Structures are given as C-alpha cells and as structure tokens.
Amino acid sequence: xxxxxxxxxxxxxxxxxxxxxxxxxxxxxxxxxxxxxxxxxxxxxxxxxxxxxxxxxxxxxxxxxxxxxxxxxxxxxxxxxxxxxxxxxxxxxxxxxxxxxxxxxxxxxxxxxxxxxxxxxxxxxxxxxxxxxxxxxxxx
Amino acid sequence: xxxxxxxxxxxxxxxxxxxxxxxxxxxxxxxxxxxxxxxxxxxxxxxxxxxxxxxxxxxxxxxxxxxxxxxxxxxxxxxxxxxxxxxxxxxxxxxxxxxxxxxxxxxxxxxxxxxxxxxxxxxxxxxxxxxxxxxxxxxx
Numbered sequence: 001x002x003x004x005x006x007x008x009x010x011x012x013x014x015x016x017x018x019x020x021x022x023x024x025x026x027x028x029x030x031x032x033x034x035x036x037x038x039x040x041x042x043x044x045x046x047x048x049x050x051x052x053x054x055x056x057x058x059x060x061x062x063x064x065x066x067x068x069x070x071x072x073x074x075x076x077x078x079x080x081x082x083x084x085x086x087x088x089x090x091x092x093x094x095x096x097x098x099x100x101x102x103x104x105x106x107x108x109x110x111x112x113x114x115x116x117x118x119x120x121x122x123x124x125x126x127x128x129x130x131x132x133x134x135x136x137x138x139x140x
Numbered sequence: 141x142x143x144x145x146x147x148x149x150x151x152x153x154x155x156x157x158x159x160x161x162x163x164x165x166x167x168x169x170x171x172x173x174x175x176x177x178x179x180x181x182x183x184x185x186x187x188x189x190x191x192x193x194x195x196x197x198x199x200x201x202x203x204x205x206x207x208x209x210x211x212x213x214x215x216x217x218x219x220x221x222x223x224x225x226x227x228x229x230x231x232x233x234x235x236x237x238x239x240x241x242x243x244x245x246x247x248x249x250x251x252x253x254x255x256x257x258x259x260x261x262x263x264x265x266x267x268x269x270x271x272x273x274x275x276x277x278x279x280x
Contacts, residue, residue, distance in 0.1 A: 001258075002258060002261065005258065005261050006261070009261065009264065009265050009268070012265065012268060013268065016272065019276075021269070021272060021273075022268050022269060022272050041206055042206075044206075045200055045201075045204050045205050045206045046197065046200050046206050047196065047200065047206040047207075047208075047226060047229050047230040048188060048193070048196075048197070048226065049206070053188070056187065056188075057186065057188070060185060060186050060187065061185075061186075064185050065185050066181055066182075066184075066185045066186050066187040066189070067187075068187075076265050076269075077265075077269070078253075078255075079253075080229075081225050082222075082225035082226055082228070082229050084225075084253075085221050085222035085224075085225045085226075086187060086188065086222055086225075086226075088222070089187050089220075089222050090187040093252065094252050094253075094254070095252065095253040095254070096253075096254050096255075097253070097254075097255055098255075098258070098261060098262050098265050099255075099262050099265060099266055099269075100255065101266055101269075112233065112234050112235065113218075113219075113224075113234075113235040113236075113237070114234070114235070114236050114237075115218075115236075115237055115238075115239075115240065118141075118142060118145065118238070121142065121145050121146070121149065121238060122238050122239050124149065125149050125152065125216050125217075125238050125239060126239055126241055128149070128152060128153065128162050129161070129162060129216075129217070129239075129241075132156065132161060132162050133161075
C-alpha cells in the first residue's frame with residue numbers, strides 16, 4: 001500500500017502551485033491505477049475540484065462507467081462529507097486515507113432548503129417522473 | 141417562482157433522451173439564470189451528472205468562482221444527500237424544490253473506509269499540510 005500512498009503524496013504537492021490545500025488521491029482497480037487527482041478547487045474555481053473527485057472522474061472516463069464498484073480509493077486526507085457522498089454513490093468499495101488530522105471541521109450549512117408549493121406544476125412533474133419509472137419497469 | 145420551475149421541468153425532459161431519470165435544475169443570481177442543468181449520469185457515464193451539479197458547474201464557470209454565496213438553486217426533485225453536500229459547499233444560499241415524492245430512498249453505503257497506518261508517511265504528509273496552512277496564515 002506504500003507505493004499507492006507515495007503516489008498520493010506526490011499528487012498532493014501539485015495542489016500547492018495554485019494555492020490549493022495539498023491533497024492527492026488515486027483510484028485503483030485490480031492493482032492498476034486508473035484515476036489520479038489532486039485538489040484544484042482554487043485553480044479551476046470549481047467546488048468539485050477536490051482530489052477524490054478528480055480521481056473518480058478520470059477513473060470513470062477510463063472505464064466508461066460511472067459505477068466504480070470493485071475499485072479502491074487512496075487519499076492523503078480523510079474525505080470531507082461531500083466527497084464521502086460522491087464516493088458512496090460511485091460505489092467505490094474501499095477507501096484508505098493517510099491522516100485525519102487537520103481534516104476540515106467546517107460544517108457548510110448555511111443553505112436553506114424549501115419545498116415550492118404549486119400543486120399543478122408538482123403534479124405535472126410527478127407524472128413525468130412516474131412515467132419514466134413505469135417505462136423502465138416495463139423494459140425489464 | 142413559476143417561471144423558474146417551468147424552466148426546470150423543461151430541462152428535466154431533456155434527461156429522458158438518454159434514459160436518465162428526468163430531473164432539471166437552475167441556478168439564479170439577482171433574478172438572472174446563470175446555470176442550467178439536467179440529469180446526465182447515464183448519458184456521460186459520470187456519477188457527477190446530477191442536474192444540480194451540472195447547473196452549479198455552469199454557474200461557477202459564468203462567475204469564475206466556485207463560491208456561489210447569494211445564489212438560489214431551483215430543482216424539480218429534492219436533492220439527494222450527495223447533491224446536498226455539494227450545494228452546501230458551494231455556499232448556495234437557498235434551495236427550492238418541486239416535489240420530494242419519488243426521491244431516492246437508496247442509501248449508497250457499501251463503501252468501507254479505513255485509516256492506513258504508516259507513521260512516517262503520515263508524518264511527511266502532515267508536515268506538508270501544516271506548512272501549507274502556516275504559509276496561508278502568514279500571508280494574511
């Protein structure tokens with residue numbers, strides 16, 4: 001496992017060039033590195049610039065599949081809650097991290113969420129959604 | 141708010157072409173739509189293809205800023221936990237959704253997470269990280 005983590009540390013160092021927090025990650029399948037990423041949030045001005053996400057994107061492109069079941073992710077720092085949710089949805093099987101010291105303690109929770117009450121529009125959309133799932137079931 | 145949700149429903153319909161669950165989202169700043177997205181997970185074989193994420197990506201590009209504080213997100217279906225985390229980190233101020241019926245009840249939680257125990261590598265990386273934050277503080 002040392003060689004994998006050496007690679008993640010190398011990647012982490014690349015983040016520094018643009019003032020990003022140094023974090024590196026790789027995705028491994030059957031012993032082969034299929035995705036590499038380092039933190040580029042500031043570099044690319046994109047909230048999705050975290051190292052884990054960049055590595056997952058590369059792996060998905062390589063496999064031409066969003067489902068990364070059977071893959072392992074190695075990352076220098078314990079993933080934040082956002083990345084953990086993405087990792088889970090990508091069906092990655094194992095995550096290994098090097099340290100959880102200095103992990104972000106921020107909870108980004110200034111976002112308010114509300115339901116919009118418009119019965120007709122809600123009904124129109126719900127029908128669209130139900131018809132989608134009905135078609136899907138009929139195809140199976 | 142009706143015009144915004146009409147737009148999200150129009151976008152949702154675009155998802156159907158590639159067999160994606162019909163979901164549409166927009167990001168609005170000061171009354172102007174700066175990001176539009178529809179679900180493209182299957183179309184692009186990317187776990188990050190959810191409508192909200194596509195809309196956030198477009199908005200960030202438009203503003204050249206990952207921080208979308210002050211923006212509002214309108215989405216047909218209540219965001220999944222992954223998208224909620226991304227929305228929170230993007231600092232979007234308000235989220236409005238049309239329905240939470242048929243929201244995913246899956247918990248994608250087959251991922252195991254473990255700390256890798258290598259004291260030297262852990263130390264090397266921690267120094268890198270600490271030095272980054274030390275430099276950052278000194279610049280301020």
